[in-house]
Amino acid sequence: AVDKDWWRGAVIYQIYPRSFQDSNGDGIGDLKGITQRLPYVASLGVDAIWISPFFTSPMEDFGYDVSDYCDVDPMFGTLSDFDVLLDTAHKLGLKVMIDLVLSHTSDKHPWFAESRASRDNPKADWYVWADPKPDGTPPNNWLSIFGGPAWQWDGRREQYYLHNFLTSQPDLNFHNPDVQDALLDVVRFWLDRGVDGFRLDTINFYFADKQLRDNPPLPVEMRDSSIAPRVNPYNHQHHIHSKNQPENLEFLRRFRAVLDEYPAATAVGEVGDAQRGLEIMGEYTAGDDKVHMCYSFEFLSGHAPTADRFSEVMARVDEVVSEGWACWAFSNHDVIRHASRWDLTPAAQRALATLMMCLRGSICIYQGEELGLPEADVAFEDLQDPYGIEFWPEFKGRDGCRTPMVWENSNQNGGFSEGRPWLPVSHAHLPLSVAAQESNPAALLHHYRRAIAFRKAHPSLVKGAHSPMKRVGTAVTFTRSHDDETLFCAVNLSVDPCIVDMPEGVWHQVGQELGSAGPGPDGKLHLGPWQPALLLRG
Ligand code: ISL
Ligand code: CA
Secondary structure, X not given: OOOOOOOOOOEEEEEOHHHOOOOOOOXXXXXXXXXXXXXHHHHOOOOEEEEOOOEEOOOOOOOOOOOEEEEEOOOOOOHHHHHHHHHHHHHOOOEEEEEEOOOEOOOOOHHHHHHHHOOOOOOOOOEOEEOOOOOOOOOXXXXXXXXXXXXXXXXXXXXXXXXXXXXXXXXXXXXXXXXXXXXXXXHHHHHHHOXXXXXXXXXXXXXXXXXXXXXXXXXXXXXXXXXXXXXXXXXXXXXXXXXXXXXHHHHHHHHHHHHOOOOOOEEEEEOOOOOOHHHHHHHHHHHHOOOOEEEOOOOOOOOOOOHHHHHHHHHHHHHHOOOOOEEEEOOOOOOOOHHHHOOOOHHHHHHHHHHHHHOOOEXXXXXXXXXXXXXXXXXXXXXXOHHHHHHOOOOOOOHHHOOOOOOOOOOOOOOOOOOOOOOOOOOOOHHHOHHHHHOOOOOHHHHHHHHHHHHHHOHHHHHOEEOOOEEEOOEEEEEEEEOOEEEEEEEEOOOOOEEEEOOOOOEEEEOHHHOOOOEOOOOEEEEOOOOEEEEEEO
16 A cells, blocks of 8 residues: 655655766766666665756756756756656655746746747736836835846836746746646646655745735844845845745645645645744645645754754744644755754764654755765855855855765765766865765764664654653753654753753663663763763653
8 A cells, every 4th residue: 555644754865966976977967877876875764865956947047947847958868767767766665756946937938938928928927027117117126035136127028027036037927827727737747757746946935926015124133144244135125025925825725636636745845934934834734735844944044053943943843833744954955064054073963863863854864964074165166056156255155065976085076977077076075975984884874874764663753743842951852752652862962961861751772873872870861972862661
């Protein structure tokens, strides 16, 4: 029988296809390369892969600008290469999730070409078009995340079009039911091909206010002072009208109805919202009739991963996501790799991996995270990301987390490519290659495997309930329970030791392979630097 709940508590491995494995020496990773490396991915013990976009694209945003949703970009291969990938993954017991960028298309998409041709063609209303103000300026004050106004002038229609991201990423008009239908056909196309689910890019940006009202300024006390002033204008606006509109819930219900026609399809939505990320996650995942899970940016930001931070975030989750399902990530292709962002020692990386595998929710890990890769230093001359090129040097963009995966340390390109990689392989990464870690029992890679295996061996961790997360000194503590299994988890998130009382009742120590502490002679748990204690009731 199919397990239609497989996604609940699953561990999902994110693959950034340009940088995973190049199979033909052009310096760019591709689908055949991914297929070659799937046995490695399966060896981690994960349940699924999520592949960042590989669809036809002019690659201005490296695939997040799609010009044909139903084909593979020649750079990455062909549809039949995808079929082979899918089949190979399934034989290895891996589910495959693909990344749908429905909020906007590329300006090279035929839909946009048609839409911009005139004001009265059949697709005239497929994008968000608006007249200028009488003085010729954009219709409102909305800003693009990648800099400048969110409006681009089009000389032919003599109107502006909306783009929340690059000017080459026009936003689709979700208020138009034909647009929704066309996108749901895309969803069906891939489900019919056999994919197991989707990661939905910028799920909270699908709809913009029909009346195009101005966004108010963000109240000063809500502003993030760590963001450099020049990158700031966007972050000083409160985006209440340009995204997350109430109509989205109705579209997500339509989307879910399509998924439910298939036996075990799932979806995880990406919610980018600095103020209300968790609330939106709660709204979109409650009720089993919208998306299954969402992830927002709580642990993808600069906030240090302290016991305070974890317990605050989890308390908020208990308030606003209790009827939904979260998905957690510490790294992805948009943010500084967490080893560097949080300046972690190897011991700290191990403790955080252990904690992550004990959390209620599903988990995304990003290629290279299991190797402990630090953010790569990419010189301005080598920069590819338009976001980084725009805001250098205050913000260096996203290339430092997108450099190629390192498989071997025996050659310059780390086994990624025989050609010149599209982004240079980081020399600092070579000693951390997969091959180097496979032969070193103390390496982080083995810890990730053990932590994932520990999760899989305990149903309470995969889908169980949890008690509120408590902060005890520098540690967090909580229990997970499912049927008659109850697990107590304590993790010290500091280099200072920390003492935690034993929970009431009879417990025995588990997780020794993860460095778990047991009770000391005084009956208390003495946690060393970054040490967990894992106990099973009974
Ligand atoms: O809106 C945000 C924060 O308030 C952003 O974090 C936003 O959610 C994020 O940049 C969206 O990223 C995704 O869509 C982009 C693409 O460039 C990214 O790679 C992708 O992950 C546009 O498609
Ligand atoms: Ca290639």
